[in-house]
Amino acid sequence: xxxxxxxxxxxxxxxxxxxxxxxxxxxxxxxxxxxxxxxxxxxxxxxxxxxxxxxxxxxxxxxxxxxxxxxxxxxxxxxxxxxxxxxxxxxxxxxxxxxxxxxxxxxxxxxxxxxxxxxxxxxxxxxxxxxxxxxxxxxxxxxxxxxxxxxxxxxxxxxxxxxxxxxxxxxxxxxxxxxxxxxxxxxxxxxxxxxxxxxxxxxxxxxxxxxxxxxxxxxxxxxxxxxxxxxxxxxxxxxxxxxxxxxxxxxxxxxxxxxxxxxxxxxxxxxxxxxxxxxxxxxxxxxxxxxxxxx
Numbered sequence: 605x606x607x608x609x610x611x612x613x614x615x616x617x618x619x620x621x622x623x624x625x626x627x628x629x630x631x632x633x634x635x636x637x638x639x640x641x642x643x644x645x646x647x648x649x650x651x652x653x654x655x656x657x658x659x660x661x662x663x664x665x666x667x668x669x670x671x672x673x674x675x676x677x678x679x680x681x682x683x684x685x686x687x688x689x690x691x692x693x694x695x696x697x698x699x700x701x702x703x704x705x706x707x708x709x710x711x712x713x714x715x716x717x718x719x720x721x722x723x724x725x726x727x728x729x730x731x732x733x734x735x736x737x738x739x740x741x742x743x744x745x746x747x748x749x750x751x752x753x754x755x756x757x758x759x760x761x762x763x764x765x766x767x768x769x770x771x772x773x774x775x776x777x778x779x780x781x782x783x784x785x786x787x788x789x790x791x792x793x794x795x796x797x798x799x800x801x802x803x804x805x806x807x808x809x810x811x812x813x814x815x816x817x818x819x820x821x822x823x824x825x826x827x828x829x830x831x832x833x834x835x836x837x838x839x840x841x842x843x844x845x846x847x848x849x850x851x852x853x854x855x856x857x858x859x860x861x862x863x864x865x866x867x868x869x870x871x872x873x874x875x876x877x878x879x880x881x882x883x884x885x886x887x888x889x890x891x892x893x894x895x896x897x898x899x
Contacts, residue, residue, distance in 0.1 A: 605682060607639045610706040614676070617698060638678035649843045650682055653765065656841055657734050661762050667733045670725075670759070672752075673740030677703025677717060681710050683736075695721040723751045730761040739777070741768045741823070742815050749826055757831045757897055764832070766893040767843065771817035772852055772872075773889040778815055785817040820886045827895050836885050837892035844890060851887040 614635060618628045637644035658667060666688045671680045674692025676699045683690040684707075694700050697719060704714035720726055735756050744752065756764055769777050771785025781799065784792045796813050818826075827834050839846055856869010874887045885891060 605639055605678075605685060605706075606709045607641070607706065609709045610639075610676075610702060611635075613702055613705050617702060621698075635676065635678065638682075645843075645845075646679070647682060647686075650679065651686060652841055653837075653843075654683065654686060654688060654734075656837070657763055657765070661733055663733060667762075668731065669734045669736060670727070670732045672735060672737045672756070673743065674703060674717065675699050677706050679736070679738055680716065681706050681712060684712055684716065685710060691716050691718060693718045693720050693725070695719065725752070725755045725759055727759045729758055731759045733760075733762040735760050735764045737765070738767045739769065741766055742817060745814075745816050753826060753828075754831070760897050761899070762897060764893075764895045764897070765837075766891070766895070768823070768891050768893070769817075770886075770889055770891050771819055772887060774852075774855055776815070778813070784815070789816065820883065820891060823891070823893065831898055832895040833898060835894045835896070836883075837894055842888070842890075842892050846888070849889050851884070852889055853887060 614632070618631075623631065633642065636642045638646055640647055654667060654669075658664065661667070667690075669683060669688055669690040671683070671690055671692040674680045674694050675696070677692055680690050680692035680703065692703060694703070694717070700717050700719055703717045707714050707716055718726065741749075769785075773785070774782050776782070776784040779796060779799075781796065784795070787795065793813060824834055851874065852872065853874040854867070854869050854871045856867055858865055858867050860866075872887065874884075877886070878884050
């Protein structure tokens, strides 16, 4: 993937939005991983992911994909470069401008990126084989979820893939603060505010921390049984790999004193709960969800 023009524009974006050096240094790592400058395994992950859905849908000539919440477009561009017909949609105009720069730089039409802030997705019924969303659902409030879920059902004829952080993971990906996912939203907002400007959230259009964490049972309830068959990616295709970030069976911290290691924290009794019928994915730090469309 080519990216020089994109990175130059990204640097200007940081200046225009008054990013601190610390925030810029943190944020750019994620972009470099998606661009393959830093190897985080994203390309091979996307290749395996799309091969999995191609096989399940018995499509050999490339999938028609909508990438919802495409942001700055790295995944959308990569999936196109892997031979699929992919459009990205978002409502953050500065991010879409960056995405269009990346598209043109890689000999793709900038029109693959679409702005939409209406309560309707601007596509015909059954337009796509697959809808992807990479760390997007946690940024959608309940009102948005109420209209976008039926819209995804309307425009998709195959599968929806959702990668979303699980609030059971103690550290919030977006601020680095602990246990925000366990707090009621109004308390989380006050806590972030008390921690100061270092934790100001710079991605949402309002500048407010726009994360709405939902535990697995809540997410399952959102995908109504009458519209979707709910499931999970196979463990060997899970991203990040379960070997690199294993399931969370206890919350706390290890300490070592005089050469003796011990743990202080709370056990989640995961094995007991799984034997009692709870999905093992409840304890995965990231959820890789697959829902098949019922028509």
